[in-house]
Amino acid sequence: MSAIVRGERRRILEVVIRADEEMRYESFRQGDPSTMKREEITENLLKSGLWPFIRQRPYNIIANPQDTPKAIFISCFDTSPLAPDYDFSLKGEEESFRNGINALLKLTDGKIHLGVNGDYPVTDVFGNLDNVQYSFFRGPHPAGNVGIQIHHIDPVNKGDLVWTVNPQDVIMIGRLFEKGTYNASRVVALTGSEIKTPRYYKTMNGASIEPLIRDNLISRNLRFVSGNVLTGKRIQKNGFIGYYDSQVTVIPEGDHFEFIGWALPGLKKYSMSRTFLAWMMPNREFRLDTNLNGGRRAFVMSGQYEKVLPMDIYPVQLLKAILVEDIDLMENLGIYEVAEEDMALCEYVCTSKTEVQTILRQGFELMIKELG
Amino acid sequence: MKALRRYIDKIKPNFLKGGKFQKLHSTFEAFETFLFVPNTVTKTGSHIRDSVDMKRTMALVVMALVPALLFGMWNIGYHYSLSVGAKSTILSNFWYGFLRVIPLIAVSYIVGLGIEFIFAQIRGHEVNEGFLVSGILIPMVVPVDVPLWMVAVATAFAVIIGKEVFGGTGMNILNPALTARAFLFFAYPGWMSGDTVWISKLTRGEGIVDGFSGATPLAEAAAGNIDNIPDPWDMFLGTIPGSIGETSTIAILIGAVILIFTGIGSWKIITSVFAGGLAMGFILNLFAVNPFMEVPAWQHLIMGGFAFGAVFMATDPVTATQTEKGKWIYGFLIGVLAILIRVLNPAYPEGVMLAILLMNVFAPLIDHYVVNANIKRRLRRTKLSAQQ
Numbered sequence: 001m002s003a004i005v006r007g008e009r010r011r012i013l014e015v016v017i018r019a020d021e022e023m024r025y026e027s028f029r030q031g032d033p034s035t036m037k038r039e040e041i042t043e044n045l046l047k048s049g050l051w052p053f054i055r056q057r058p059y060n061i062i063a064n065p066q067d068t069p070k071a072i073f074i075s076c077f078d079t080s081p082l083a084p085d086y087d088f089s090l091k092g093e094e095e096s097f098r099n100g101i102n103a104l105l106k107l108t109d110g111k112i113h114l115g116v117n118g119d120y121p122v123t124d125v126f127g128n129l130d131n132v133q134y135s136f137f138r139g140p141h142p143a144g145n146v147g148i149q150i151h152h153i154d155p156v157n158k159g160d161l162v163w164t165v166n167p168q169d170v171i172m173i174g175r176l177f178e179k180g181t182y183n184a185s186r187v188v189a190l191t192g193s194e195i196k197t198p199r200y201y202k203t204m205n206g207a208s209i210e211p212l213i214r215d216n217l218i219s220r221n222l223r224f225v226s227g228n229v230l231t232g233k234r235i236q237k238n239g240f241i242g243y244y245d246s247q248v249t250v251i252p253e254g255d256h257f258e259f260i261g262w263a264l265p266g267l268k269k270y271s272m273s274r275t276f277l278a279w280m281m282p283n284r285e286f287r288l289d290t291n292l293n294g295g296r297r298a299f300v301m302s303g304q305y306e307k308v309l310p311m312d313i314y315p316v317q318l319l320k321a322i323l324v325e326d327i328d329l330m331e332n333l334g335i336y337e338v339a340e341e342d343m344a345l346c347e348y349v350c351t352s353k354t355e356v357q358t359i360l361r362q363g364f365e366l367m368i369k370e371l372g
Numbered sequence: 373m374k375a376l377r378r379y380i381d382k383i384k385p386n387f388l389k390g391g392k393f394q395k396l397h398s399t400f401e402a403f404e405t406f407l408f409v410p411n412t413v414t415k416t417g418s419h420i421r422d423s424v425d426m427k428r429t430m431a432l433v434v435m436a437l438v439p440a441l442l443f444g445m446w447n448i449g450y451h452y453s454l455s456v457g458a459k460s461t462i463l464s465n466f467w468y469g470f471l472r473v474i475p476l477i478a479v480s481y482i483v484g485l486g487i488e489f490i491f492a493q494i495r496g497h498e499v500n501e502g503f504l505v506s507g508i509l510i511p512m513v514v515p516v517d518v519p520l521w522m523v524a525v526a527t528a529f530a531v532i533i534g535k536e537v538f539g540g541t542g543m544n545i546l547n548p549a550l551t552a553r554a555f556l557f558f559a560y561p562g563w564m565s566g567d568t569v570w571i572s573k574l575t576r577g578e579g580i581v582d583g584f585s586g587a588t589p590l591a592e593a594a595a596g597n598i599d600n601i602p603d604p605w606d607m608f609l610g611t612i613p614g615s616i617g618e619t620s621t622i623a624i625l626i627g628a629v630i631l632i633f634t635g636i637g638s639w640k641i642i643t644s645v646f647a648g649g650l651a652m653g654f655i656l657n658l659f660a661v662n663p664f665m666e667v668p669a670w671q672h673l674i675m676g677g678f679a680f681g682a683v684f685m686a687t688d689p690v691t692a693t694q695t696e697k698g699k700w701i702y703g704f705l706i707g708v709l710a711i712l713i714r715v716l717n718p719a720y721p722e723g724v725m726l727a728i729l730l731m732n733v734f735a736p737l738i739d740h741y742v743v744n745a746n747i748k749r750r751l752r753r754t755k756l757s758a759q760q
Contacts, residue, residue, distance in 0.1 A: 284385050
């Protein structure tokens with residue numbers, strides 16, 4: 001261990017570990033998960049450190065091994081900006097994926113739901129499984145978000161519990177049972193407008209991004225994000241890929257002033273509204289930066305969030321319920337069904353620049369504190 | 373621009389906490405962000421943000437109002453020339469109207485923004501852009517001859533009582549511009565209705581051509597002089613007496629196209645207001661017992677302030693319903709009530725203002741029921757899954 005990075009209130013943000021020259025694996029229990037007991041699988045996942053890959057809804061937090069979820073959901077495609085294509089990055093992992101699914105099947109009394117992209121044929125990795133339920137989704141982001149898929153297949157009601165796992169993490173779970181090792185290798189997509197050659201890298205979970213971006217950057221003053229630009233975590237230039245992430249995005253920082261920017265025609269300004277002339281540019285390509293593009297305001301516009309949230313939920317009303325800490329109302333308006341990522345686009349489109357994801361997390365924390 | 377930026381950066385510390393002019397922080401900030409989109413960046417969460425902000429939104433609403441405003445300026449000159457029998461050109465008419473309207477706009481902005489700045493300072497908020505729109509709406513919904521001091525008083529009333537006491541833009545219940553108009557209407561009715569206020573200087577009655585009438589089509593209709601209602605085409609174009617910005621349906625429709633196309637104005641509200649007005653017009657036609665009730669339903673849409681109210685007032689996102697379903701109900705009821713008041717209530721020559729203000733009050737109730745339906749759906753679902 002070489003460093004512990006702490007943030008606000010001395011919260012631990014990162015534990016930096018220097019790797020040995022040689023890769024050696026600790027051995028865990030090996031075997032066909034379909035012949036193992038639930039307790040054995042849970043124990044193996046906990047011991048090996050793979051358990052946190054399993055997350056629960058509501059609240060999008062790490063699952064409790066003592067719980068039994070009503071179902072497990074896995075979204076097999078990612079629709080977020082510049083997201084890696086799992087069909088490509090997970091190619092050849094059929095066996096591990098199958099084993100991972102078999103292990104997860106033991107953890108639930110219900111089904112495992114795979115959400116797959118309805119626009120393409122299902123690839124070998126995700127196809128050909130007879131013990132899962134397939135659901136097909138079409139459309140732009142957030143169609144690939146597991147929360148949206150849960151909402152349309154089997155919504156989370158009060159008292160319900162479902163678990164979610166990312167497909168690349170299912171593969172890591174599968175490998176554990178195949179080889180008995182914590183094999184952290186994964187394919188990571190290096191993306192963003194400031195990368196000279198965007199590409200996939202075969203690296204390790206939690207690896208430093210330094211070797212990936214060396215001599216590969218177009219400009220200076222950049223924002224490095226582990227994950228995608230909507231939900232990812234801000235990291236340093238010499239930072240590390242997050243536990244759940246298989247994407248690194250690099251975009252320009254937007255810490256510049258723009259003279260009467262709000263009044264200009266805006267040929268290069270991307271907006272969901274057609275308030276800038278950019279909508280009429282053919283083959284438009286944009287270089288989005290991190291500027292807030294305006295000041296914070298009270299909620300003024302209506303109907304914006306609903307356009308980017310394909311759920312039967314009133315997002316603004318839910319956020320207001322959180323802000324006034326009305327637990328009953330939060331429950332009634334569907335706080336159990338959403339995660340930050342599901343409403344990340346609301347944050348993106350907001351004219352009032354509301355911190356939607358931060359407010360949601362506050363709501364989750366309040367719910368956990370009050371209701372456990 | 374770099375020099376300007378450098379200058380602002382140089383004087384900025386004076387306005388920050390501990391600086392000489394820290395009391396003027398909000399004011400400074402309003403001017404700074406007016407000149408420059410600030411350099412604030414996202415911290416976490418969504419690292420990118422849409423380019424649109426409140427300033428852009430409000431600026432576009434003002435842009436959408438420009439056709440109606442320009443037409444209104446010309447229309448004032450045109451009617452003035454008619455009333456005194458003078459020869460005129462398009463340009464001279466426009467120039468005359470321009471000179472008459474600019475003071476109204478100036479008064480409304482100076483009074484309104486002045487109060488907004490003071491409140492922002494007291495609360496330590498940023499100055500909100502909402503009044504950029506209200507400030508231009510107020511002069512557009514009053515008759516040209518209304519005295520400036522009345523506009524000042526009404527604007528102050530609207531901003532303080534209509535908006536700031538509730539917490540400023542985003543918190544108000546009533547549309548501020550309509551609050552100002554309602555204030556004028558009830559406090560100084562003599563300046564807000566009648567046959568003379570709509571034409572510049574007609575209230576003074578000097579040098580008027582014999583036989584010239586400054587009555588609006590609605591006044592004629594209410595008086596039963598159906599024959600005096602102008603040609604529908606004139607009403608659609610807007611060459612009729614009326615409040616400064618309300619007369620030209622076509623100019624308002626251009627604004628509507630801008631609002632709907634940019635996604636700022638709700639097309640649901642606009643279309644449902646028109647639908648409601650049309651529906652009520654038809655009902656009145658069916659049971660017509662007087663000439664006003666016989667006025668074809670579609671003509672109601674191009675008379676008075678109906679189109680202006682539908683496009684620019686009912687769509688105010690803060691005071692309208694927030695839910696998409698609610699918007700249909702809200703708009704439709706505005707249309708129905710506007711025509712109902714207009715035709716059947718003898719005390720009020722026009723019903724749009726009161727209809728919108730009334731529905732402003734009811735908007736939260738409509739939303740409440742729409743949101744409650746969602747809550748009930750969720751509870752039912754929970755019950756069903758518990759039974760399984």
